[in-house]
Amino acid sequence: MADETPLLRAQSVSLRFGGVRALTDVSFAVAQGEIFSIIGPNGAGKTSMVNCVSGRYRPTEGRILFEGRDITALRPNRRAGLGIGRTFQNLALFAHMSVLDNIMVGRHHLLRAGFLRGMAYWIGGAQREELEHRRAVEEIIDFLEIQHVRKAPAGTLSYGLRKRVELARAVALRPKLILLDEPMAGMNLEEKEDMARFITDLNEEWGMTVLMIEHDMGVVMDISHRVMVLDFGRKLVEGTPEVVMADEHVKRAYLGEVEAA
Numbered sequence: 001m002a003d004e005t006p007l008l009r010a011q012s013v014s015l016r017f018g019g020v021r022a023l024t025d026v027s028f029a030v031a032q033g034e035i036f037s038i039i040g041p042n043g044a045g046k047t048s049m050v051n052c053v054s055g056r057y058r059p060t061e062g063r064i065l066f067e068g069r070d071i072t073a074l075r076p077n078r079r080a081g082l083g084i085g086r087t088f089q090n091l092a093l094f095a096h097m098s099v100l101d102n103i104m105v106g107r108h109h110l111l112r113a114g115f116l117r118g119m120a121y122w123i124g125g126a127q128r129e130e131l132e133h134r135r136a137v138e139e140i141i142d143f144l145e146i147q148h149v150r151k152a153p154a155g156t157l158s159y160g161l162r163k164r165v166e167l168a169r170a171v172a173l174r175p176k177l178i179l180l181d182e183p184m185a186g187m188n189l190e191e192k193e194d195m196a197r198f199i200t201d202l203n204e205e206w207g208m209t210v211l212m213i214e215h216d217m218g219v220v221m222d223i224s225h226r227v228m229v230l231d232f233g234r235k236l237v238e239g240t241p242e243v244v245m246a247d248e249h250v251k252r253a254y255l256g257e258v259e260a261a
């Protein structure tokens, strides 16, 4: 039945870089409305998996389905157009531009992705579109509580705020699925708590489905509906945070590493 089709499905995905097996036969599905996290030790294949979903990498074998449609061969911008949004691990904000303009750029980029849509933009309704953009951007600025810095150049913000602006830029495109690569990396406790709250609110209030890589186990177990553990490119286990925490393989392969760190 249509409403049982997961939003995202990875089917037997393998990825090799020369002799390196980054992923081996990994399958999982993310349902509409879930927060799904991928965890695992360094080099386990987490980023490779998310890159296969965003389209940055093409799996050597296997398929990626989005809303039941095979997107394995689609380029990243086509996937973005279908509703797969992402933030980037290295902050790629325009330092001299205001927060507001940084977020606006994201939306214009989407709009002008197609030539015909670009023409439509210029020929008719440009002002109306501009107003719609502004409204959408202001809404997300309010939602992520960055009103106080909306005019500030992005380069002058604290690290935590820049990460929030980056999230705002991705969310302003209203993706159906958002890919978050270590959204808490480098943050202090307060910033992490804020970010966790925003992700939960985006999920609960805006219905945004989230696929996240995150090393902070507290946050992962706190806000995820389900978690998949990768180890040496293979899926070790997948389930609710309780199931994953209780798994013996996970304790040995991953949690043990955290305790030792």
Ligand SMILES: Nc1ncnc2c1ncn2[C@@H]1O[C@H](COP(=O)(O)OP(=O)(O)OP(=O)(O)O)[C@@H](O)[C@H]1O
Pocket (backbone or CB within 6 Å): 017, 020, 021, 022, 040, 041, 042, 043, 044, 045, 046, 047, 048, 049
């Ligand atoms: N572009 C690439 N070229 C060659 N090897 C790569 C490439 N990207 C990833 N790999 C290799 O694939 C394996 C999985 O890497 P990946 O970055 O996906 O792991 P990860 O779980 O995200 O690690 P981390 O937690 O350190 O970010 C590693 O052995 C890595 O060296």
